[in-house]
Amino acid sequence: MSEDLSLWHDRPAKNAILDFVKRVCSRQSTQFVPPSQRIAVFDNDGTLWSEQPFYFQGLFLFDRVRALAPDHPEWKKTQPFQAVLEKDWPTLAGFGNKGLLELAVATHDGMTSSEFEQLAGDWLATARHPTLDRLFTDLIFDPMLQLMRYLRKNEFKTFIVSGGGIEFVRIFSEQIYGILPEQVIGSSIVTRFEVNDGKPVLVRSPQLNFLDDNEGKPVGIQQHIGRRPIVAFGNSDGDLQMMEWTKAGDDARLGMIIHHDDAEREFAYDRMSAAGRADRVLDEASDRGLKLISMKNDWRRVYPFEGSCVN
Amino acid sequence: MSEDLSLWHDRPAKNAILDFVKRVCSRQSTQFVPPSQRIAVFDNDGTLWSEQPFYFQGLFLFDRVRALAPDHPEWKKTQPFQAVLEKDWPTLAGFGNKGLLELAVATHDGMTSSEFEQLAGDWLATARHPTLDRLFTDLIFDPMLQLMRYLRKNEFKTFIVSGGGIEFVRIFSEQIYGILPEQVIGSSIVTRFEVNDGKPVLVRSPQLNFLDDNEGKPVGIQQHIGRRPIVAFGNSDGDLQMMEWTKAGDDARLGMIIHHDDAEREFAYDRMSAAGRADRVLDEASDRGLKLISMKNDWRRVYPFEGSCVN
Numbered sequence: 001m002s003e004d005l006s007l008w009h010d011r012p013a014k015n016a017i018l019d020f021v022k023r024v025c026s027r028q029s030t031q032f033v034p035p036s037q038r039i040a041v042f043d044n045d046g047t048l049w050s051e052q053p054f055y056f057q058g059l060f061l062f063d064r065v066r067a068l069a070p071d072h073p074e075w076k077k078t079q080p081f082q083a084v085l086e087k088d089w090p091t092l093a094g095f096g097n098k099g100l101l102e103l104a105v106a107t108h109d110g111m112t113s114s115e116f117e118q119l120a121g122d123w124l125a126t127a128r129h130p131t132l133d134r135l136f137t138d139l140i141f142d143p144m145l146q147l148m149r150y151l152r153k154n155e156f157k158t159f160i161v162s163g164g165g166i167e168f169v170r171i172f173s174e175q176i177y178g179i180l181p182e183q184v185i186g187s188s189i190v191t192r193f194e195v196n197d198g199k200p201v202l203v204r205s206p207q208l209n210f211l212d213d214n215e216g217k218p219v220g221i222q223q224h225i226g227r228r229p230i231v232a233f234g235n236s237d238g239d240l241q242m243m244e245w246t247k248a249g250d251d252a253r254l255g256m257i258i259h260h261d262d263a264e265r266e267f268a269y270d271r272m273s274a275a276g277r278a279d280r281v282l283d284e285a286s287d288r289g290l291k292l293i294s295m296k297n298d299w300r301r302v303y304p305f306e307g308s309c310v311n
Numbered sequence: 312m313s314e315d316l317s318l319w320h321d322r323p324a325k326n327a328i329l330d331f332v333k334r335v336c337s338r339q340s341t342q343f344v345p346p347s348q349r350i351a352v353f354d355n356d357g358t359l360w361s362e363q364p365f366y367f368q369g370l371f372l373f374d375r376v377r378a379l380a381p382d383h384p385e386w387k388k389t390q391p392f393q394a395v396l397e398k399d400w401p402t403l404a405g406f407g408n409k410g411l412l413e414l415a416v417a418t419h420d421g422m423t424s425s426e427f428e429q430l431a432g433d434w435l436a437t438a439r440h441p442t443l444d445r446l447f448t449d450l451i452f453d454p455m456l457q458l459m460r461y462l463r464k465n466e467f468k469t470f471i472v473s474g475g476g477i478e479f480v481r482i483f484s485e486q487i488y489g490i491l492p493e494q495v496i497g498s499s500i501v502t503r504f505e506v507n508d509g510k511p512v513l514v515r516s517p518q519l520n521f522l523d524d525n526e527g528k529p530v531g532i533q534q535h536i537g538r539r540p541i542v543a544f545g546n547s548d549g550d551l552q553m554m555e556w557t558k559a560g561d562d563a564r565l566g567m568i569i570h571h572d573d574a575e576r577e578f579a580y581d582r583m584s585a586a587g588r589a590d591r592v593l594d595e596a597s598d599r600g601l602k603l604i605s606m607k608n609d610w611r612r613v614y615p616f617e618g619s620c621v622n
Contacts, residue, residue, distance in 0.1 A: 226492030
């Protein structure tokens, strides 16, 4: 049975997963859940791939700001653009989600969905992580990939529920996670249907449609799935409400929090981080029945490129 | 092969479906489409079930207005409530979608998603069609159920894309259509996550979130599926943009329009109908490469209760 999660050490986290799957999938179990109701949701940044030194989609936006800056001389003296151009990260962090949104809007307004897909796809295919010097799509967590395959083998449906942009995550979700675009939930900006020169297009507008973070996550789940998940994985305070919503269902539920405590193989951060802050979620995990995953102690490796063999 | 669509007469509509499926599913075909991209979308009202004398969700709203009227004496003199209470349908029709939305908001504000599900579920389990004296969930189109089963057997994913409320359609979509809640797209009102007495709930707010009709349908499809459909079925002008978006894709696409021309077994209506008006869509069908389905001539039966045997 341990073959199923061979990238996980035989510790409580792994055992909790194996035990849960056994309980809900066995027809003899009093906690049996029919396959159509086996919904498992995963945060993306910090849960399925890394998010340091900052959310990767943020790094994409910063590159976009730099690329477009020559056409926008006013950005040199306008926040939050100025902070990006001057690499003044503390100032930028002070603008929070609103600042990022402003960058997203300013750099992608009027673009069609397929133009955005092309642009972000090109970036993902070439841009490299500033310290690890890898493609961002290499920086995915191998034990989580294995976990999702294990759940799907047991007739779970796996969904991403990301604070990041839905159109950004969908560019790589099928190829690197095996998650189809219709199983990605994320933040979005308002999109309009237009016919340009006889050709129908979807055009991105300069306005937030939905912020899929914190209280937004259960709302996004209801909007897209219409059913309460029975499994949720996250890593930061932004995942708390998703955990709360999942755990409040009847019968068996599994909620787990990945703790970034592995400075050697990945990054070590929690309460003070600008990206993926984990403060309340650590304080409340135990009371809420959430189980912690230590990247350092529970995972045999972090990234796929660390090696093709285990043991 | 005709066994697959035995409720359809051997005429061009049926042949177009069988031919399309053969072309996209055969690995030898130049138009082969991998299963993950076999997305088929279906309008609901007038495409999968009836919509006369008015959209069934509208009839539900009218019943709600009548039930709540004793607590709202002001409704006797306030539109659009007055029109509902006086059964003044022409006046109500004049208020259009906006009027219906106002009714929806006034009758369901502050309700949680599960309270709404209970209320609408109770109505669907007991309310009867005003002239056919049947449960509304009996008034589904048997040839369309058979078609959806046929497509799913050929590894298509079937989605509903309805102008009606997403939470309303989900109540019965799995049981009567075999379509899971995560494959239902529809109009929605703003929903908030709240914790009441320690219990997390989703509360309906008095504000439109998304109108999944006309230009909204391609937007809803992009938001939920993230991929252009290759098959679309509809019946009214509200489906035109969904058809346009589907047909504008490369390679093989199938767009079909159900024409309500069967006064004897269902209803006959098109250009002048308050519900499901089909005017532009009939004018433009041929230019847009959309194929018409005549309920009268293409379907061996309309409703499942008409009989268990065919031929």
